[in-house]
Amino acid sequence: MWKPSVFVTECMDKPNVTETVRKTGLVESLRIFEEPPQRAPAQPAPSVIPADQVIELSATALDSYLTCPLSYRFSRVVKIPVPMHHSQVFGVAVHEALKAYHLCRREGRKFSADDLLEAFKNAWRSEGFVSREHEDKRFSEGKKLLKEYFKKEEQSPSKPALVEEDFRITMNQVRLRGRWDRVDMSESGSAIIDYKTGEVKDQKDADKKARDSAQLSLYAVAFEGRFGKMPDRMELHFLKHGIIGTTSPDPKKVDTVLAKVQAAAVGVAQQKFDPTPGYHCRWCPYEKICPAENKGGLHVPSI
Numbered sequence: 001m002w003k004p005s006v007f008v009t010e011c012m013d014k015p016n017v018t019e020t021v022r023k024t025g026l027v028e029s030l031r032i033f034e035e036p037p038q039r040a041p042a043q044p045a046p047s048v049i050p051a052d053q054v055i056e057l058s059a060t061a062l063d064s065y066l067t068c069p070l071s072y073r074f075s076r077v078v079k080i081p082v083p084m085h086h087s088q089v090f091g092v093a094v095h096e097a098l099k100a101y102h103l104c105r106r107e108g109r110k111f112s113a114d115d116l117l118e119a120f121k122n123a124w125r126s127e128g129f130v131s132r133e134h135e136d137k138r139f140s141e142g143k144k145l146l147k148e149y150f151k152k153e154e155q156s157p158s159k160p161a162l163v164e165e166d167f168r169i170t171m172n173q174v175r176l177r178g179r180w181d182r183v184d185m186s187e188s189g190s191a192i193i194d195y196k197t198g199e200v201k202d203q204k205d206a207d208k209k210a211r212d213s214a215q216l217s218l219y220a221v222a223f224e225g226r227f228g229k230m231p232d233r234m235e236l237h238f239l240k241h242g243i244i245g246t247t248s249p250d251p252k253k254v255d256t257v258l259a260k261v262q263a264a265a266v267g268v269a270q271q272k273f274d275p276t277p278g279y280h281c282r283w284c285p286y287e288k289i290c291p292a293e294n295k296g297g298l299h300v301p302s303i
Contacts, residue, residue, distance in 0.1 A: 049173045055265040056175040059215040065264040067280050073273035074286045082285040086128035090138050091197045094239065095181070096123035097146055098195060102163040102182060105153070113150045117143055145197075145239045152242065160193075161185040167222040171258070174265040180219060189232030192219045200238040206245030210236045213247075217257040220249040 049055060057065075065072040074080050097120035104111035120142055129135035162183035169176050182193040194216065200206050210216060216234040223231045236245040275292040284290070 049266055049269040051173075053269060054170070054173050054175050055268050056177060057261060057265060057268075058176070058178050059218050062218070062261055062264055063214065065267060066260060068276045068278075068284070069267060069273040070275040070290065070292075071284055071286055072268075074289075077273070080286065084125070084127045085285075086130070086134070086138065087197075089125050089128055090142060093120050093123040093125075094142055094146065094197050095195060096120070098149075098181075099164050101150070101153075102160045106160045106163055113147060116146050116150050120146055141240070148242060149239055158184050158186060167226060169222050169225045172262060174261055176218060176222065176261065178215075178218065178222065180222075183223070183231075190223070190227075192216065192223060192231050192234045193237060194219070194235070195237045195239060197239055199240065200243055200245070201241055203243060203245075206236060206238055206243045207247065208245070210234060210245035210247040211250075211253075214257045214260065216247065217249070217254045218261075221254060221258070 061072065061076060064075060075082075097116050100119040101111050101116050104115075124139065124142075126135060129138065160182045162180055165180045165183065167176075167178055167180065180192055181195050184191045184193060194213075200209065213234075213236065216236070220230050220234060223229075230249040233246055233248050235247075237243075238245065275290055277290075277292040281287055281290070281292075
């Protein structure tokens with residue numbers, strides 16, 4: 001069975017899902033939870049992370065918990081399978097194509113625009129689309145943005161130093177893991193580059209998203225752990241309109257993000273998974289079973 005690259009957990013603008021992908025409907029997949037199981041009485045929750053426990057979080061997991069702890073529980077603890085969303089299919093295919101291109105570019109091997117489109121085609125999956133017309137439209141959009149990216153990149157003197165590089169850092173019983181899409185290191189300085197397929201149309205919005213990105217702050221911390229210093233800049237490349245949001249590491253923002261990491265880790269250790277209803281619920285794949293949205297729906301057991 002095809003499985004998305006780990007890269008996807010760091011690249012998409014909409015909530016990502018790392019569970020097993022199935023084509024069955026969400027409600028149908030939850031029938032096994034209709035009868036609540038017998039379980040032992042709950043133990044008191046710890047006030048801190050137990051000394052012998054390490055909580056592992058990625059940027060996506062952190063965002064999931066901070067957005068809604070219950071959604072985090074459904075995806076990361078209970079691991080409820082959900083269908084793949086078409087935006088995820090699109091993002092995976094684009095990023096797998098970029099990965100192939102950047103690896104060749106880093107190593108000085110030839111890679112044509114046709115090679116880029118072939119890599120995109122090979123990574124494409126016909127899942128989650130509303131209709132065949134919808135799928136064809138998105139496929140064409142992907143080809144267009146890749147062609148435009150290739151043309152600009154071929155004219156750039158910069159070459160990636162790292163491509164899809166995994167990292168892990170441990171701080172205070174919290175292990176952060178992730179993957180840099182791309183890292184450039186040259187005489188002009190070092191840069192962490194993350195590619196986005198979401199909708200950003202102007203420079204002001206792109207720069208704001210880069211400044212506010214907890215993901216980029218975590219990537220900067222990981223960079224410092226690897227290279228002994230912070231990167232000179234961090235960039236979000238919004239591929240659809242060719243806009244680049246740029247920022248530099250801000251110590252105060254980094255400290256704020258690390259405090260959120262610690263708070264989320266303690267919450268996971270304490271099994272605090274209360275729902276936090278809001279605008280984000282419209283993107284949540286668990287809306288139909290959420291007690292905040294669903295009065296008397298299917299039962300999901302406590303873990």
